[in-house]
Structure formats: structure tokens, C-alpha cells
Amino acid sequence: MSLLVFLGVYAIGNPADVLISPEATEAERIEVIQSFGLDKPLYVQYGKFLVNALHGDLGRSFKFSEPALKLISERVPATLELAFAALLLTIFVGVPLGLYSGFKPNALSSKLIMGFSAFGFSVPAFWLGLMMVLVFAVFLGWLPASGRGETVNFLGIQVSFLTWDGIKHMILPAFNLACFKLSLIIRLTRAGTQEVIRSDYVKYAKAKGLKPARIIFVHVLKNTLIPITTVLGLEFGRTIAFATVTETIFAWPGMGKLIIDSISVLDRPVIVAYLMMIVVMFIIINLIVDIIYSALDPRVRLEERR
Amino acid sequence: MKKTDKTSSSVPFKDRPLGKAIAEYCESSSAVIAFFVVLVFVLAAIFASVISPQNPYNLATLDLLDGTLPPLSKSFSGSTYLLGTDEQGRDMLSAILYGLRISLSVGVISTIIAFVFGTSLGLIAAYKGGRFETLLMRVVDLQLSFPALLIALVLLVVLGQGVDKITLALVIVHWAYFARAARGSAMAERNREYIEAARALRLGDLRIIFRHLMPNVMPSIIVIATTMVARAISTEATLSFLGIGLPITEPSLGLLISNGFRYLFSGKYWISFYPGIALVVVIVALNMMGDRLRDVLNPRLKR
Numbered sequence: 324m325s326l327l328v329f330l331g332v333y334a335i336g337n338p339a340d341v342l343i344s345p346e347a348t349e350a351e352r353i354e355v356i357q358s359f360g361l362d363k364p365l366y367v368q369y370g371k372f373l374v375n376a377l378h379g380d381l382g383r384s385f386k387f388s389e390p391a392l393k394l395i396s397e398r399v400p401a402t403l404e405l406a407f408a409a410l411l412l413t414i415f416v417g418v419p420l421g422l423y424s425g426f427k428p429n430a431l432s433s434k435l436i437m438g439f440s441a442f443g444f445s446v447p448a449f450w451l452g453l454m455m456v457l458v459f460a461v462f463l464g465w466l467p468a469s470g471r472g473e474t475v476n477f478l479g480i481q482v483s484f485l486t487w488d489g490i491k492h493m494i495l496p497a498f499n500l501a502c503f504k505l506s507l508i509i510r511l512t513r514a515g516t517q518e519v520i521r522s523d524y525v526k527y528a529k530a531k532g533l534k535p536a537r538i539i540f541v542h543v544l545k546n547t548l549i550p551i552t553t554v555l556g557l558e559f560g561r562t563i564a565f566a567t568v569t570e571t572i573f574a575w576p577g578m579g580k581l582i583i584d585s586i587s588v589l590d591r592p593v594i595v596a597y598l599m600m601i602v603v604m605f606i607i608i609n610l611i612v613d614i615i616y617s618a619l620d621p622r623v624r625l626e627e628r629r
Numbered sequence: 630m631k632k633t634d635k636t637s638s639s640v641p642f643k644d645r646p647l648g649k650a651i652a653e654y655c656e657s658s659s660a661v662i663a664f665f666v667v668l669v670f671v672l673a674a675i676f677a678s679v680i681s682p683q684n685p686y687n688l689a690t691l692d693l694l695d696g697t698l699p700p701l702s703k704s705f706s707g708s709t710y711l712l713g714t715d716e717q718g719r720d721m722l723s724a725i726l727y728g729l730r731i732s733l734s735v736g737v738i739s740t741i742i743a744f745v746f747g748t749s750l751g752l753i754a755a756y757k758g759g760r761f762e763t764l765l766m767r768v769v770d771l772q773l774s775f776p777a778l779l780i781a782l783v784l785l786v787v788l789g790q791g792v793d794k795i796t797l798a799l800v801i802v803h804w805a806y807f808a809r810a811a812r813g814s815a816m817a818e819r820n821r822e823y824i825e826a827a828r829a830l831r832l833g834d835l836r837i838i839f840r841h842l843m844p845n846v847m848p849s850i851i852v853i854a855t856t857m858v859a860r861a862i863s864t865e866a867t868l869s870f871l872g873i874g875l876p877i878t879e880p881s882l883g884l885l886i887s888n889g890f891r892y893l894f895s896g897k898y899w900i901s902f903y904p905g906i907a908l909v910v911v912i913v914a915l916n917m918m919g920d921r922l923r924d925v926l927n928p929r930l931k932r
Contacts, residue, residue: 445912445913445916446913448867450866454905461893560775564778565778567778567871571871594786598786
């Protein structure tokens with residue numbers, strides 16, 4: 324895996340061409356190449372990389388001359404903050420809307436909701452992001468369209484959600500990132516609600532004369548939540564991958580923007596470190612989702628025991 | 630082939646399976662509209678060089694004095710730019726038609742290759758079973774647990790830019806969906822009587838897989854193929870927007886949108902807006918077709 328990434332990234336181009344200004348003399352050129360160890364044979368470079376990687380050192384960025392791992396981990400909080408904001412938005416907007424349109428499938432408002440959901444499903448998110456910038460930032464001028472805004476130090480990391488300026492900067496990117504998931508969750512909740520409504524236990528609850536609120540939140544919601552949680556967990560990984568796009572549009576200083584910038588200047592150590600990190604992150608996310616899933620759905624546990 | 634055509638032509642077309650499916654498809658007017666929209670876009674892409682008012686990549690026809698004109702403005706030489714121009718005085722309508730050609734061909738070609746490759750592997754896995762099946766499905770599961778965009782991103786970092794490279798990346802990303810679907814449907818078919826009959830006749834494995842098993846699995850695969858084309862076009866546009874998909878010499882719709890991004894903040898919306906509209910219309914129409922095909926071809930939903 325690490326060999327594949329390393330060789331592949333090595334094959335795309337010589338970073339010395341990008342790093343060194345064309346006016347540099349030959350002597351300066353050689354000096355720079357040697358200082359980065361780029362003159363050594365490939366297997367020496369890979370061997371060195373492997374040894375260092377095992378010590379937690381994934382190389383130094385050519386561009387920023389800082390350890391690649393440090394560079395990336397500095398940007399992880401920004402990406403995670405954005406991803407969580409999108410996730411919360413999805414849950415607290417998507418689930419109620421889905422429930423509503425599940426209960427009243429023929430109302431005009433639920434048709435509008437489903438129309439929005441179909442739209443969010445098909446429209447490429449990056450274009451939607453651009454149009455949001457255009458409408459809310461350029462034409463209306465309501466919300467800022469780039470950067471993170473004012474950040475405050477919270478438990479040792481810089482966060483935006485505690486300042487009003489930071490929140491204002493977060494609205495557009497978070498909504499953009501949430502758009503696809505929102506459509507998905509609305510559909511899922513709606514389908515689940517419609518299925519559960521027809522079930523015997525909901526009919527029985529109605530016959531018992533329970534309050535509608537209790538039926539909705541206990542009987543219906545609890546049973547539709549299982550598939551929603553699974554999908555949300557899996558979607559969280561997608562969110563981090565897709566944050567690349569959103570971060571590029573809104574100039575959000577997260578790890579997604581870093582990787583795109585690094586690709587364009589062939590900053591090899593950062594690319595390799597990012598890819599390794601994202602793979603590890605994915606394995607962890609998938610593991611957590613599996614655990615949550617079996618905790619929530621008793622049927623999964625039963626099957627495993629057999 | 631000829632023989633089967635003759636025998637079946639004695640049955641009126643509308644009673645044959647294909648005719649029935651088409652008739653049922655046409656019951657939904659929005660699906661028919663979607664089909665014609667796709668048809669118009671495909672034709673527009675094929676004949677882009679004939680119908681576009683300008684060859685957008687022939688520098689001799691471009692006039693820098695016409696740069697970033699809003700839609701419907703007159704050019705320096707008197708003709709009208711329906712959708713405006715970009716910074717080099719390129720007519721956006723022509724650029725969109727040429728971009729459509731690249732976007733559609735990347736989407737369609739990558740889907741066809743992924744279709745052939747994935748379906749064959751899925752069918753062989755279902756028919757043969759055993760270790761090959763286990764191994765293949767492991768690979769498929771592993772791949773599907775990562776988001777398509779991420780895999781394509783990694784592949785393109787490794788492969789570099791270019792039409793061939795992005796097509797390859799999309800094939801690698803999408804074959805697993807076909808393999809899983811083909812295996813899924815073939816699992817239901819492989820124990821049916823006609824397969825047993827074919828086996829009893831001692832027909833070759835390949836012949837059974839591709840002449841007997843495959844036609845019966847096709848409907849569900851075609852549904853997936855339709856939505857996959859939409860997805861491939863969307864993924865390609867996203868990657869090109871990020872600047873790691875296609876090189877600037879092959880401007881797909883995604884690249885046009887990306888190019889207009891710089892001008893968005895000064896309110897010059899048309900450079901990004903119209904290519905995006907074209908992209909959205911194609912994708913929505915393809916998805917609508919896919920939805921309708923699923924309703925028509927899925928036997929479980931039959932009333």
C-alpha cells in the first residue's frame with residue numbers, strides 16, 4: 324500500500340522543476356535537490372521513507388519545509404468541524420423534514436420537500452456550492468464566501484463555531500457539504516416512516532389512544548433511526564472525502580484544500596502522508612460504524628451469535 | 630441471430646418483451662421527456678462542430694476585445710453571443726457544446742468498459758462460485774467501502790491528468806457496482822431449470838454464462854448503467870473542477886465551470902452558470918430515465 328502510493332506519486336513528476344525558480348543557477352539547483360534527498364536512487368528514498376514513517380515521520384513538505392504530518396494534523400480540526408456541522412445540519416433538518424413528508428405524503432409542502440431532495444440528489448455539489456457563493460455572497464452579500472472567519476482557541480484547537488463571525492463563515496460551506504446527505508436522509512426517513520406507520524404496533528399505539536407526539540417520537544422515530552444511523556455513519560466518511568470540493572470552493576483551510584494545493588505543486592510528502600492518513604481514518608470510521616450498527620440493531624447481533 | 634429475428638417477427642412487436650418494455654416506459658410522460666432531452670444533448674455533442682456558432686478552440690476566430698461579455702451582447706464584428714463569452718472572447722454556447730462532447734464521451738466510454746468488465750466478472754463469479762467468487766466479492770466490498778470520489782482522487786494523483794487516465798480511473802471506480810449487481814441477479818438465476826437444461830446439454834461454461842445467463846441478468850444491469858453514466862459525468866466534472874481531472878487542453882463542462890469560478894466574485898456568473906445548467910440537465914434527465922427503467926424492468930415492482 325505505502326509502496327504503491329510512494330511509487331505512484333514519484334512517477335507524476337519531478338518536484339525540483341516546480342520548487343526551483345527557472346532563474347536559479349545550476350549550483351543552486353543541485354544544492355536544493357541534495358537537501359531534499361532527491362538525488363538518491365528510488366529504493367534509498369523509499370527505504371528512508373519507510374523507516375521514518377514507522378517513527379511517525381512522514382517526511383517534510385517541500386513547499387512549507389514543515390513535517391507533512393504536522394501540516395496535515397493542523398488542518399484536521401477545520402475539516403472535522405465542517406464535517407460535524409454538516410452532519411448536525413443533516414440530522415436536525417433532514418430527519419424532521421423526512422418525518423413530516425412521511426406523515427403527509429400528499430401535502431404540497433411534502434411534495435416541495437421531495438422535489439428539493441430529488442434536486443439535491445442529482446445536482447453536482449460543487450456547482451451548487453458555486454451558485455450559493457454567487458447568490459448569497461456576490462448578489463445578496465449576506466454571507467462571506469471564503470475562509471474560516473474569526474477563530475477562538477478551544478481546548479487547544481482553533482474553532483470557528485464559538486464566534487458569530489465564524490458561524491457566518493460556516494453556514495454556506497456546511498450547507499453545501501450537507502446537501503447530498505440531506506436529500507438522502509429525507510428520502511430514507513420518509514420511506515422508513517411510511518413503512519412503520521402501516522405496521523401493527525403503530526396501529527395498536529393509536530388504538531390505545533396514545534398522544535400523537537408519543538407515537539411519532541417513540542414508536543415511529545425509534546424504528547426509523549436504525550437505517551438512518553448506519554447511512555449517516557457511512558456518509559461521514561464520504562463527507563470527509565467530499566470536503567475536498569467544498570473546501571476548495573469556500574477556501575476553507577482544511578486538509579482537503581491542502582491536498583489539492585499540494586497536488587498542484589507536487590508536494591510529494593504531503594500527498595503521501597494525506598493518502599496514508601485518510602486510509603487509516605476510513606478504516607477507523609468503518610469499524611466504528613460496524614460497532615454502532617450492531618449496538619443499535621439487535622438483529623445483527625443475533626445473526627452473529629448463530 | 631437472423632433466425633431468431635425471423636421466428637419472433639411473427640409475433641407483433643408490441644407483444645414482444647422489448648416492445649412491452651418500451652410501451653410501459655412511455656406511460657410516464659416525464660420519462661419520455663427525459664429520454665428526448667438526453668437524445669438532444671447526445672446529438673448536440675456529436676454535431677458540436679456543425680451547430681456551434683464558433684470553433685471555440687481555433688484561436689483565429691477568437692477576439693480578445695469580446696472578452697467576458699454578458700449573455701446576448703453583440704460581438705465586435707456584429708454577431709450575437711447568446712450565452713456570453715469567457716475572458717478570451719470565446720462564445721460560451723460553443724464552448725458548452727464542445728465541453729458536452731468531452732463530458733458525455735468520458736461518461737459513456739468509461740461506463741461501457743466498466744459494464745463489460747464488471748458484468749463479466751460478476752457473472753463468472755456467480756456461475757463458478759468457490760474461491761474466485763469469495764475473492765472477487767471481498768475486493769468489491771473493500772472497494773465499495775471507500776467513497777468513489779476518494780478512490781478516483783488517489784488514482785488521478787498517481788496516474789496524472791488526461792482523458793485516457795480519467796476514463797481508466799472511472800472504470801476502476803465503477804466496475805465494482807456492476808460486478809456486485811451482476812452477481813446478485815445471477816445468483817437468483819443460476820439454479821433455474823434453463824441453466825440446468827443447458828448444463829445437461831453439456832454446453833461450454835462460457836456459452837452458458839454469456840448466451841443463457843447474461844440475457845436474463847441484463848435488465849437490472851441496464852438500470853445501473855444508466856445511473857452510472859450520470860454518476861461518471863458528475864464525478865469527472867468534480868475532479869476536473871478540482872484541477873486534477875482533465876488537462877486544460879480538453880475542456881469538459883467541469884473545467885468550464887472551474888474556469889468561471891475566478892470571475893464569480895465580480896458577478897460574471899455566466900461563465901460558470903450555463904455549463905453547470907447543461908451538466909445538471911443531463912444528469913437529472915439520465916437519473917429520471919434510470920428511475921423509470923427500474924420501475925419497468927424490475928419484476929418485483931410489477932403489479
